[in-house]
Amino acid sequence: xxxxxxxxxxxxxxxxxxxxxxxxxxxxxxxxxxxxxxxxxxxxxxxxxxxxxxxxxxxxxxxxxxxxxxxxxxxxxxxxxxxxxxxxxxxxxxxxxxxxxxxxxxxxxxxxxxxxxxxxxxxxxxxxxxxxxxxxxxxxxxxxxxxxxxxxxxxxxxxxxxxxxxxxxxxxxxxxxxxxxxxxxxxxxxxxxxxxxxxxxxxxxxxxxxxxxxxxxxxxxxxxxxxxxxxxxxxxxxxxxxxxxxxxxxxxxxxxxxxxxxxxxxxxxxxxxxxxxxxxxxxxxxxxx
Numbered sequence: 345x346x347x348x349x350x351x352x353x354x355x356x357x358x359x360x361x362x363x364x365x366x367x368x369x370x371x372x373x374x375x376x377x378x379x380x381x382x383x384x385x386x387x388x389x390x391x392x393x394x395x396x397x398x399x400x401x402x403x404x405x406x407x408x409x410x411x412x413x414x415x416x417x418x419x420x421x422x423x424x425x426x427x428x429x430x431x432x433x434x435x436x437x438x439x440x441x442x443x444x445x446x447x448x449x450x451x452x453x454x455x456x457x458x459x460x461x462x463x464x465x466x467x468x469x470x471x472x473x474x475x476x477x478x479x480x481x482x483x484x485x486x487x488x489x490x491x492x493x494x495x496x497x498x499x500x501x502x503x504x505x506x507x508x509x510x511x512x513x514x515x516x517x518x519x520x521x522x523x524x525x526x527x528x529x530x531x532x533x534x535x536x537x538x539x540x541x542x543x544x545x546x547x548x549x550x551x552x553x554x555x556x557x558x559x560x561x562x563x564x565x566x567x568x569x570x571x572x573x574x575x576x577x578x579x580x581x582x583x584x585x586x587x588x589x590x591x592x593x594x595x596x597x598x599x600x601x602x603x604x605x606x607x608x609x610x611x612x613x614x615x616x617x618x619x620x621x622x623x624x625x626x627x628x629x630x631x632x633x
Contacts, residue, residue, distance in 0.1 A: 539577060
């Protein structure tokens with residue numbers, strides 16, 4: 345079954361004549377006749393009832409015509425969706441590390457949906473290694489991460505530099521210098537987190553040894569910190585998001601290395617207008633930050 349056969353069948357059904365259909369399709373009648381016969385043989389039913397020189401569509405033909413119209417309509421829609429000038433549409437699967445999803449993306453996701461209502465967004469969070477694996481496996485169309493892994497199949501677009509903030513409850517007293525953290529419990533994401541790596545470097549430079557408790561959730565980390573149980577280092581965007589709803593203070597240190605965040609995608613996916621529109625929105629937003 346070919347699209348050209350479906351189109352011939354549709355035109356013949358509408359015109360009730362192979363001669364008139366051949367004139368509209370600019371091909372010889374015998375070609376249409378042979379293609380229709382092949383289609384009937386493949387389907388195992390008669391699509392038309394021959395009446396003299398004319399044709400009347402059969403009951404089976406009427407049923408098949410409804411499907412043929414849907415198939416041809418979807419094909420036309422697909423061609424339009426792939427047109428370079430068409431509006432973004434279809435499914436878009438985006439992932440992000442939790443810090444970006446919490447502190448930077450909520451407003452942008454809402455704006456993207458408003459600007460491109462024909463796009464069906466699927467959004468998920470995960471650690472950067474899993475997000476990269478999903479992009480390489482074509483499970484995600486793009487992701488926001490904080491690590492530049494030099495994989496040959498991954499394209500990177502720099503978005504913003506995320507400043508880091510030491511957070512603590514006022515119950516722990518003043519934190520004016522790195523030495524004020526000494527002896528306090530630290531709550532951080534497990535090894536592999538780039539923010540944790542920056543913290544480890546910073547602590548090493550100031551010769552501070554401290555136990556780090558592994559917690560893979562900003563919500564839990566913030567809960568522990570607000571209760572006065574210890575301190576943490578979080579992206580500035582996360583601190584700003586939660587600073588007003590808990591007993592948490594932020595402390596900035598110039599030598600606490602900020603982390604570059606990126607939008608990444610698989611270079612082999614080719615044209616994807618919805619993904620490109622989302623990337624453009626990210627670049628426009630964070631160009632100002």
